[in-house]
Amino acid sequence: MNRRLWHRITGLLTPAWLLLTLIAVLIHRFIPVAPWLMVHLLFLGAVSTAILVWSQHFADTLLRHPAPGGRASLAARLGAHTVGAVLVITGIVGGWWPLVLAGGILVGANALAHALLLFRQSRGALPARFAPLVRYYIAAGIALAIGVALGVLMARTDIDGDPFERMFIAHIGLNLLGWVGLTVIGTVALLWPTVLHARVQTTRASNRGTLPLFLAGLAVLGLGLLIDQRLVAAAGVLLYLVGLGLVLVEAVRLARQSPAVTFAGWSLGAALAWFFACVLGFGLLVAFAPSWVLAADRLEQLVPVFAVGFAAQILLGALSHLLPVVLGGGPRVSKATARELERGGLFRAIVVNVGLILYLLPVPSLVKVTLSLLVVGTLASFLVLMTRALRQNRRLRGATDATPSGRASASPQVAPAPPRRTGATITAVGALLLAVTLGIALDPAAAGIASGGASVGAASGDVEPTGHTTTVDVEMIDTRFSPDSIEVPVGDTLVINLTNADDMVHNLVLATGAVSGSIAPGAGLAFDAGVVGADVEGWCSIAGHKLLGMVFTIVAVGSGGADPAAGDEPLAMDHGPAAAAAGVAPSAADDLDLMREPDADFVARDPVLESAGAETVHTLTMRVEDVETEVSPGVTQTLWTFNGTAPGPTLHGKVGDVFDITFVNDGSIQHSIDFHAGALAPDRPMRSINPGESLTYRFTATRSGIWLYHCSTMPMSVHIANGMFGAVIIDPPGLTAVDREYVLVQSELYLGAQGGEADADKVAAQFPDLVVFNGSANQYGARPLTAKVGEKVRIWVLDAGPNVGSSFHIVGGQFDTVYKEGDYLLRDGGSTGTGGAQVLDLAVAQGGFVELTFPEAGNYPFVSHVMSDAEKGARGIVRVAP
DSSP, rough: OHHHHHHHHHHHHHHHHHHHHHHHHHHHGGSTTTTHHHHHHIIIIIHHHHHHHHHHHHHHHHHHHHHHHOOHHHHHHHHHHHHHHHHHHHHHHTTTTHHHHHHHHHHHHEEEEHHHHHHHHHTTTTTTTOOOGGGHHHHHHHHHHHHHHHHHHHHHHOOOOOOHHHHHHHHHIIIIIIIIIIHHHHHHHHHHHHTTOOOOOTTTTTTTTTHHHHHHHHHHHHHHHHHTTTHHHHHHHHHHHHHHHHHHHHHHHHHHHHHHOSSHHHHHHHHHHHHHHHHHHHHHHHHHSHHHHHHHHHHHHHHHHHHIIIIIIIHHHHHHHHHHHHHOOOOOHHHHHHHHHHHHHHHHHHHHHHHHHHHHHOOHHHHHHHEEEEEHHHHHHHHHHHHHHHHHHHHHHHHHHHHHGOOOOSOOOOOOOOOOOHHHHHHHHHHHHHHHHHHHOOOGGBOOOOOOGHHHHHHTTTTTOSOOOEEEEEETTTTEEEEEEEETTTTOEEEEEEOOOSSSSSEEEETSBBBOOBOOTEEEEEEEEEOSSEEEEOOOSSTTTTTTOOEHHHHHHHTOOOOGGGGTTTTTTSSSSSHTTTTOOOOOGGGTTTTOOOTTOOOOOOOOOOOSSOOOOOEEEEEEEEEEEEEEEEEEEEEEETTTBBBOEEEEEETTOEEEEEEEEEEOOOOOEEEEESSOOOOOTTBBBBBHHHHHHEEEEOEEEEEEEEEOSSSSSHHHHHHHHHEEEOTTTTOOOEEEEEEEEEEOOOOBBTTTOHHHHHHHTTTOOOOETTTTHHHHHHSSSEETTEEEEEEEEEEEEESSEEEETTTTBBBEEEEETTTEEEEEETTTTTOOOOEEEETOOEEEEEEEEEESSSEEEEESSSSHHHHHTTEEEEEEEO
């Protein structure tokens, strides 16, 4: 195989992984374990493949001694790594442990083989000035082998809490700082001055004393994690950071002498800056996080920054410089190839780095979405440019080969010169501004854009404006306004400087109808409340926040008393958004007709319980979505749902099964998830996350029963009442087979406005408008459950609440088996063989199942025997056929 063909074949592996990464990014909302998948496609796939190829290439160059086995050996290593990476990724996504184990062993063993071959190659080489750099590659291979071993253990181990989190931090440290970091440090010692067209000198990275500093740092980090000492682990990162600082000082010196003028230079320089920032962040998180759990969680959020800011840019910058060199074809052909890869270079560098900085600021979630799409699209453009460069190189080489004596034609067709820097900079800034503007336009309230002018007349109480403006500073913190009461002279225009110092979104609504708009954590705005003519009440209208005490009072100094028009009767004739926010919209309860039949196309929620299956690892993405749902014929509510339904999906497994849940908040406010089926410290997996964020929740089912899961963000009652609940069924060992198996989850609805959210005041008063099974009133009266005479039927029942218990009863039926909260109260007629039960009584969050056989054909109503609740919708029918 000739040199050119070899490099083309091996060079396609990394772009193939990059393409898979791009596809995963674009469709990540529909993929289980999407964050894990995107990171590993990039690091385990693209970056690791590039490291294997280029570390061997640089070792050959530095040592001037062939590697054992030559190209055949490298081809075998690339093949083994590719197969191993595919097995690991497929195994994790599909929940197949044997594939993960096989793939992990293959990747780890291949990394050790790579390190061993480089060691043997270096032992047989003559002394050379930069030969010590190969030691970085050898150490990196060993770090990857250990890091992969930890990753395989994490995928299988039942260890939870701090030990698991320490293992996770070690996995990140060895893979990112060890495998990727050491390889990059060893490579940029030569690549960086080459890209800058500077004189290549002996550097700190090639000095014998620097590598031990990095290795000592990684060793101390591992020791601190092993002995459960965070300061020791942080000291390890500090040692690593000192070594990195020594290397970067020389890189900065070179850049000052020979500034970067190409995309490769800008990309590599930015990547090194992000690398230093990420390592510094790593150390600070380990040192100052309150616990290992929170350190691991925040480190998990740092990994995407490491991926985009450092890894992606170092990879694309290196490929941009090295591809023309490797493809060859002579100076003219190489320059033409390089020009294709250089297209829009400054634009791309600015967009990626400034876009990433803006993304990390406390901007609204939709702005983050538009920025991330712009940054990912800009990075992905490299694949297009690389395709163009390959075609250009092949075309020009063909033209060269076609001329007499193989000489190039007199007028080779090359790509146009790159645009001027000023134009590229202006274009990049314009693209970033457009992305930010689009995100704000899609959700202006989240950016604090709201008009307060309409409230002036209502707030003024027909007083004469003084022309003076009173400005006050109000902080939102701990779900409170601070201060929660202010005094303003009558007739003054009030401007409130609102600052959200909390970790969740808030707003301020005044009883006059003025609305501040949503304010993201860390953000603030100046809210024009208008001319003050009387006392005015205010509150945060995010569901449940007022219930938690987030209220605000404006006291009009010098008024004759409160103006009722500015208090309890705000904007009585206004039915717009401000009026709805102020709570004057009519309740959907006014439209309830529990005797009304649903439309002909109505589809009831499927109550059939699917089999638990043979798998022992259950992988699922639980995504919060705000969905307007019909809860009774003609009545809709905007529910906060898990995966689009309330209740959320029913999880089904066996004792010993592992559940890997990726929880994604695509809602409009902060949410969380709490699985009663898992026993583990709640600090990290049950924490509240903001819109656009995600977390991983992993638990092992150690006890059987039907378990509730729900949102635990305060006020918990409102979040559950607005649809955030579901069931996990863990079959008891020895559970007998039945002919039909159903699951019913009872809950309450506290209706707000049509299409609106739950009425928090009704929730607090514990006065539900509807009590339902599986989310909709009377749905199984219109669409009955089915059975046949003589069949054994099992019905699982869970009471999700949030406030009302259940007494499950089937009219005309008698239960021969009753299982409640983990044990049988009655089994096959009990000790006498003739015992029976009439109800399964459940408090809120309790569950169990009943079994019965229907003696004859007919319609058997089932209800909650709290009869007023049955009359509010907690009823249905089992239709029994002969």
